[in-house]
Amino acid sequence: MSVTDFDKEWQLGELLDAAALARMGPPLAELLEGDAAILDRDGSPLWGTLIPGARREALTLEIEPAGYLVSSSASPRHLQAAARLFMGLLRAEARYRAASALHLEAVTQDFETLKLEHARLLASEARYRKLSEELEERVAVQVTTLKQRQEQLYQAEKLASVGQLAAGMAHEINNPLGFVRSNLGTLRLYLDKFAALRPQLADAQTAWQTLDLDYVLEDSPDLLRDCDGGLERIARIVADLKSFSHVDRPEKALADLNTCLKHAVSVIEASLPPGVELITDLNPLPCQQCNPGHLNQVFYSLIRNGIQAIQDSGHPGKVTIRSCATPEDIRILLHDNGIGMTAEQLARAFEPFYTTRAVGNGTGLGLSTARNIILAHGGQITLKSLPGQGTTVYLRFPHGHD
Amino acid sequence: MPEESPGSLTFKLVYYGPAQSGKTTNLLRLHDQLSPELKGEVMTMETKDDRTLFFDLLPLGFRAPSGLLIKLRLFTVPGQVAHDGTRKAVLSRADGVVFVADSARNQEVNNGEAFQSMADNCHRVGLDFEHLPLVVQFNKRDLPNAVPETEIRDRWANAPWPLCFACALQGKAVTETFETLLRLLYRHHALPLALATTHGISEEAFVTGLLGRSS
Numbered sequence: 323m324s325v326t327d328f329d330k331e332w333q334l335g336e337l338l339d340a341a342a343l344a345r346m347g348p349p350l351a352e353l354l355e356g357d358a359a360i361l362d363r364d365g366s367p368l369w370g371t372l373i374p375g376a377r378r379e380a381l382t383l384e385i386e387p388a389g390y391l392v393s394s395s396a397s398p399r400h401l402q403a404a405a406r407l408f409m410g411l412l413r414a415e416a417r418y419r420a421a422s423a424l425h426l427e428a429v430t431q432d433f434e435t436l437k438l439e440h441a442r443l444l445a446s447e448a449r450y451r452k453l454s455e456e457l458e459e460r461v462a463v464q465v466t467t468l469k470q471r472q473e474q475l476y477q478a479e480k481l482a483s484v485g486q487l488a489a490g491m492a493h494e495i496n497n498p499l500g501f502v503r504s505n506l507g508t509l510r511l512y513l514d515k516f517a518a519l520r521p522q523l524a525d526a527q528t529a530w531q532t533l534d535l536d537y538v539l540e541d542s543p544d545l546l547r548d549c550d551g552g553l554e555r556i557a558r559i560v561a562d563l564k565s566f567s568h569v570d571r572p573e574k575a576l577a578d579l580n581t582c583l584k585h586a587v588s589v590i591e592a593s594l595p596p597g598v599e600l601i602t603d604l605n606p607l608p609c610q611q612c613n614p615g616h617l618n619q620v621f622y623s624l625i626r627n628g629i630q631a632i633q634d635s636g637h638p639g640k641v642t643i644r645s646c647a648t649p650e651d652i653r654i655l656l657h658d659n660g661i662g663m664t665a666e667q668l669a670r671a672f673e674p675f676y677t678t679r680a681v682g683n684g685t686g687l688g689l690s691t692a693r694n695i696i697l698a699h700g701g702q703i704t705l706k707s708l709p710g711q712g713t714t715v716y717l718r719f720p721h722g723h724d
Numbered sequence: 725m726p727e728e729s730p731g732s733l734t735f736k737l738v739y740y741g742p743a744q745s746g747k748t749t750n751l752l753r754l755h756d757q758l759s760p761e762l763k764g765e766v767m768t769m770e771t772k773d774d775r776t777l778f779f780d781l782l783p784l785g786f787r788a789p790s791g792l793l794i795k796l797r798l799f800t801v802p803g804q805v806a807h808d809g810t811r812k813a814v815l816s817r818a819d820g821v822v823f824v825a826d827s828a829r830n831q832e833v834n835n836g837e838a839f840q841s842m843a844d845n846c847h848r849v850g851l852d853f854e855h856l857p858l859v860v861q862f863n864k865r866d867l868p869n870a871v872p873e874t875e876i877r878d879r880w881a882n883a884p885w886p887l888c889f890a891c892a893l894q895g896k897a898v899t900e901t902f903e904t905l906l907r908l909l910y911r912h913h914a915l916p917l918a919l920a921t922t923h924g925i926s927e928e929a930f931v932t933g934l935l936g937r938s939s
């Protein structure tokens with residue numbers, strides 16, 4: 323926007339254009355009783371007829387003549403009076419011009435300030451937008467890191483629980499292995515007796531008795547039956563282990579949660595400590611799309627927690643496992659009448675790394691990982707516990723969750 | 725830079741300050757007290773309650789021995805906070821400034837804000853504030869709650885600008901303030917404009933030419 327400086331010094335010709343001069347000239351000439359002319363500051367005529375020898379009166383706006391009023395007919399007194407009147411008019415016009423130019427300049431200044439302000443705002447908005455984008459990026463990175471950590475943690479815990487399971491299995495398998503091995507040793511001794519019999523067959527009756535082969539004949543079927551039983555137990559344990567860990571199945575499958583519970587129970591029952599009883603009350607459930615391997619581990623851990631709580635209480639107790647289907651969802655309840663948790667322990671129970679037990683003694687999955695698995699199945703886990711009374715874990719799964 | 729046109733040289737001086745500090749009064753008293761060769765009428769633009777709306781203008785001038793016409797145009801800005809855009813426009817192209825502060829104790833904050841706004845506005849309209857001829861006038865010395873002169877001098881001891889203590893209402897130190905600015909103005913411009921060499925105007929001639937012989 324081009325603006326006229328408000329403080330410029332105006333020329334007469336700028337203040338009054340030809341039309342204004344043509345309007346004011348005739349009445350001026352009339353007042354001056356004859357002729358009149360209006361000259362610019364350099365003496366050039368703007369209006370009227372310049373009669374040689376006419377009187378001129380300066381028209382001063384500030385301190386210098388801005389032009390002249392000229393007349394040959396008027397008396398000096400009249401010419402002066404007319405010039406003063408005309409000057410008043412010119413000054414009023416100059417004031418108006420200056421005021422409007424200043425107004426325009428001020429408005430332009432304000433507008434420039436506004437534009438500057440606006441540009442500053444835009445810049446700061448852009449800065450904030452960039453910042454928020456960066457923030458989002460940073461959050462995304464953090465979330466990814468957290469997920470990775472969680473996954474690592476979960477894998478580590480899984481390994482730990484698998485390791486613990488394997489230790490339990492080894493212990494269980496050792497027992498049948500022990501007596502199968504010892505039986506086979508005994509049978510080898512028995513065979514030695516038969517070998518010793520061969521050279522003495524002439525005196526067979528005496529030898530038979532010396533070698534006590536009646537007893538051998540009697541004991542051998544028992545030993546073999548024992549061995550069969552032991553091998554069967556080993557086979558069952560291995561089968562349980564296989565189906566528990568789902569090493570032979572894809573991750574997602576249609577499964578009955580009762581089957582998962584039964585697997586967990588059967589794995590645990592093999593090493594149930596004295597004074598702890600497992601009671602199951604499993605009601606028919608519809609099949610669920612789920613990851614049975616993961617759920618097995620969750621149930622295993624929760625039952626182990628219950629057993630541990632009973633052992634920690636120093637009293638005999640029982641872990642009750644109940645399942646049922648309602649129209650809304652599938653519900654599983656695990657209750658133990660063990661040591662229970664304080665309000666503080668309860669509040670922190672789902673925190674990763676939180677344990678009330680000595681490091682290394684945690685049983686399988688932590689509650690935080692258990693909860694993550696349940697959440698991944700669209701389910702919910704809640705805890706109720708009172709110190710000295712026991713703990714109840716409530717699980718809910720939506721029907722048919724994928 | 726003063727405006728040069730053939731045969732004349734025009735300086736623009738601006739009276740700046742907070743609302744009601746006495747800028748217009750300064751100009752009116754100057755009009756009464758000065759008697760230079762050429763002196764125009766004061767053009768005031770006030771609202772009915774005496775507050776300057778656009779500006780006031782007092783034109784003065786004298787002719788140098790060389791025939792050069794030296795013109796001074798003294799402007800006042802409107803002090804009211806709302807008119808900052810106008811203040812900025814009036815301040816543009818200024819060759820020198822009198823900052824009129826109100827001596828009243830309760831006006832100290834207003835003075836400070838106005839001074840800061842003057843510095844900011846100078847930068848915005850492209851004036852070199854560090855080198856601008858500037859006089860600071862503490863007006864209304866007659867007020868009972870005026871901050872004592874020693875206190876003001878202490879506070880401004882490290883500032884480079886001359887201080888004047890005036891009572892514009894009674895016409896006291898109004899001309900003195902103006903003279904102080906004239907001398908700064910001359911020293912700032914004499915050399916580049918060849919005032920002494922080409923036009924034969926000494927600092928004294930410059931000052932007396934504008935104050936008038938009688939003062």
Ligand SMILES: Nc1nc2c(ncn2[C@@H]2O[C@H](COP(=O)(O)OP(=O)(O)OP(=O)(O)O)[C@@H](O)[C@H]2O)c(=O)[nH]1
Pocket residue numbers: 741742743744745746747748749750774775776777800801802803804863864865866867890891892893894
């Ligand atoms: N007591 C006292 N009052 C003064 C003095 N100078 C001016 N005033 C009064 O202060 C009031 C404002 O004076 P102005 O000259 O209009 O002030 P201004 O700075 O032009 O005000 P704005 O145009 O509104 O910025 C008037 O009532 C003056 O009479 C002074 O030295 N002493």
Ligand SMILES: [Mg+2]
Pocket residue numbers: 747748749774775776800801802803
């Ligand atoms: Mg004023």
